[in-house]
Amino acid sequence: MQAFSLAIISLCLASDAWAQKPHPCTSPPLLVGSFSAAGPGGKFWSYGKYNYDALGQRVRFFEYGKTKNETFFMDLLMLFQEGVLYEISWETQSCEKMALEESFHPMEVPHNSTFLGQTVIGSSSGHGQGLLVNTWAGEVEEAHAKYMTTVTEHGCLPVSSLYHTEETGWMVISYFDNLIGIEDPQVFFPPPFCQTAKIEGTTNFLKVVF
């Protein structure tokens, strides 16, 4: 009986130790927040706000930045269930509507990622002074891309991502001011002047953004 108890305790300890090691995770399904992005050699930088709804497979983001020495403003609405992307121009009150090549990818650490390490941003010495985060790396074979991504240990919220393809070089994206939930559910409706837009061509997310 004692041996049995010991075995149970050992198993509990073993499973506890196993549970201590971070696992790839999925971010909360409803999120709003801000981000900044920077491309190789400072040739590209941007700042923006995103709205993310994994339940409805919808993403809207506003981005302001500079690429190839020109500033740009971009307002994108992606409705993955319908398979369409709207590029919205408020200036000309017009929309480009395109078919989306890819299906919806939730904001997550892919399950085949390699765990690089756990760190505290700031300090664990005082309350409110630190944030426990996990860093992962991996490759997306079909896109010939490498990534390194950092998420919070509690809540799996995005902190930063490094993303590399031959085409884009190394891109670094920092996320901040994330809130769980959607502030304005109407942000996922195309504006009225988009109603008449017809699908013209296909695109994918990265093609539009970079």
Added chain:
Amino acid sequence: MQAFSLAIISLCLASDAWAQKPHPCTSPPLLVGSFSAAGPGGKFWSYGKYNYDALGQRVRFFEYGKTKNETFFMDLLMLFQEGVLYEISWETQSCEKMALEESFHPMEVPHNSTFLGQTVIGSSSGHGQGLLVNTWAGEVEEAHAKYMTTVTEHGCLPVSSLYHTEETGWMVISYFDNLIGIEDPQVFFPPPFCQTAKIEGTTNFLKVVF
């Protein structure tokens, strides 16, 4: 009397609003932690651990990295009160001892920095999911350098720094796993085989590191 009360309330509100705005701050005087650094175009990267004692004006750090396609390991001890720097080689059990050109600079947001903004890394939606940080920018005229630095709102702990000079280009340094205090006070003593080292030349911190 009512007008007087109103004036007092207004003053309290005004001073409270003033207090809300972050002010340049100084990091805790005793700190240990880790850092990673990266230079322009990925030509330089390093990872290291630091020990920082502002009371005794002493810094020790261990750094491992790659520059100009060569890996390096560096163990530096800076004793600013004595005005000396030791570059310690454990492999050859020898030390280079140099006079330090500069005086001690505490880890701080310089008082003439410009406040860029306050953000939450992660999220303020859940406990333990976010970290409140402030970002500042400025110039160090004598070094012809620009910087952008992010510290925690609570505790003024370093999070990241961007530093630019003509010589180095943009360097980004990320700090993590900071703890308040010194784990091993002996880390600020030169190893025994440094006792016989004589001062040879002068240097400054940046010259040695980059």
